[in-house]
Amino acid sequence: MAASGVEVGKLNDAALRRWLRSGLTRDFRDPQFPELRLRATADRTKASVHLVINEADKTVWKKQGVWPSMCIKTFLADLPVMLAKRSAGADVLRGEFATVTDLLLWYGDYLDGNTTLSPSWRDNCRSIMRKQLLPKLGDVALAELSFLVVDSALVKLMLNEGYAPHYIRLSVNVLKRALSLAADFRLLLLNPLMGYRVTMSLTLSPKPDTRLMESDLGPLFVALRDAFMPVAMLFMLMLMFGTRIGETRLARWEHFAGEFWFIPAANAKNRQEHRLPLTPTAKALIQHYLQWQLKNVGKRAFLFAGDVGAISQRTAHYWSETIRFKEFTSHDLRKLCRTIIQDMGVDTMVGERLLNHALPVLLRTYVHSTLDKGMLSALDAYHAHLISLGFSEVAPEIIPRSSAKVGSAQTLGASGWL
Missing domain, CATH: 1.10.443.10 (Intergrase catalytic core)
Known part of the structure; x- marks a missing residue:
């Protein structure tokens, strides 16, 4: 343990749990990854993961996510690519959201501020987030969000509650849109639902012909x-x-x-x-x-x-x-x-x-x-x-x-x- 209040060790889940339980130091680092620094929360149940880089001759801390919500092993595997992109002039990707709730709160603020979208469409998205997505998926960590989680915790649950398949598809699409937009804005390291289609979980019957003749x-x-x-x-x-x-x-x-x-x-x-x-x-x-x-x-x-x-x-x-x-x-x-x-x-x-x-x-x-x-x-x-x-x-x-x-x-x- 260093006198500076930084614990040095191997960056893995077991070492991080021991460090948080000890309660002796605020920060954690691994000599193998000098650009990374973890900082414990006040209750020492989580740790913010920061990328410490030099910008304009100043040391800048850029938050990447929160452990254990984010998978540290996956993050470390992606780190060399991120740093290579940065050295080529690209911005560093950031993981701003720990849970689905964090993502949806951000997306709700985005909808409120985007007046180019129709009020009725924005109201419909907010209604779906409030009634379906937040109660069913809000506590899920984004690092754990997967095709299977959406299938079991959202699609199948809504089917059991009697919702129409086309409404379920709309609910899934609102979640997919929030994730896609966050990734486009470089607020997510990756989109966990990229490639997911609701037809993987349910069969959508053709819409009846409702045309007026x-x-x-x-x-x-x-x-x-x-x-x-x-x-x-x-x-x-x-x-x-x-x-x-x-x-x-x-x-x-x-x-x-x-x-x-x-x-x-x-x-x-x-x-x-x-x-x-x-x-x-x-x-x-x-x-x-x-x-x-x-x-x-x-x-x-x-x-x-x-x-x-x-x-x-x-x-x-x-x-x-x-x-x-x-x-x-x-x-x-x-x-x-x-x-x-x-x-x-x-x-x-x-x-x-x-x-x-x-x-x-x-x-x-x-x-x-x-x-x-x-x-x-x-x-x-x-x-x-x-x-x-x-x-x-x-x-x-x-x-x-x-x-x-x-x-x-x-x-x-x-x-x-x-």
Whole structure:
């Protein structure tokens, strides 16, 4: 034992346990690995592993991990490669996380700070980490995380608890994404789940075909006709314009000024503002809904007002469930809109612009300057096509009064629109 408070010995698990039990010195080193230094924690149950290197004529301690969570034998085997990379100018890899909990806490902070990711996706990841990954894998040391551990402690356990295989796959993918990102940022020495696929642990049945077809519009119109007014209006707008459920639920009355429906960049998935031409059909529907809201709810800033602000994403998806007559999602309305427009022969560029798909920078100016009229013409023809398929049974007010059939008032009352 040296007077400096550093114990010298052979770097292996047995020697480290004896050193921690002795309680006499704070540091440990092995002459065979002069770049390494271990420092005991206050309770002497663990030791931080540091790489002691010279940077700019200063001695710098870089933490690599915590023993015994990290396998010291594996680390020593990788050490020559790490040092060789450093001598060639690369940064030294660091093992910042001892357990899965450490990793997931870091990943949660990363999600919070990355506003380029959609709020709903971030919320979904946080929910999976909180409900599944932390309770089931949080105490597992990253050095012990393996394919078998994920299979037994996560996949099989979730199956026994009755979770759907596709939800289990999503949970595994959140963990894999956290590990991959930490490795990319050079915060992990290696990714213990590299190459793991959830199909190693369970068989995923093919997803059922949930696509909405044009032939489904009849039952859909029946479901919308019988739905509560705001529910019907939310999904009619999505069907008429191919908008996403997130940007539709956030629509404000001020966004419908003039001849366009304006979707701010903050509400759009691709963070690009979007303008949709309002057809006479759309104007009639929106004006009727405004009158209904003023009469039954009162003046609101949002078309779909919740207790505070707009309805939540959760509420919007719950509304989606209330109109289902088959297993489709709200996004299937958007895909159906695009399919019908394409089948009607609308120019591909116009169709892409209507759905606010990302376009090459050189085309954006061209689209804004020349295709607005094309968008209006396409929407006008599309809305007329919906009416020919029975859309007016849901909202008779979209038919000009001069062409309305006798008895339309009865239809209005039956559908709950007055």
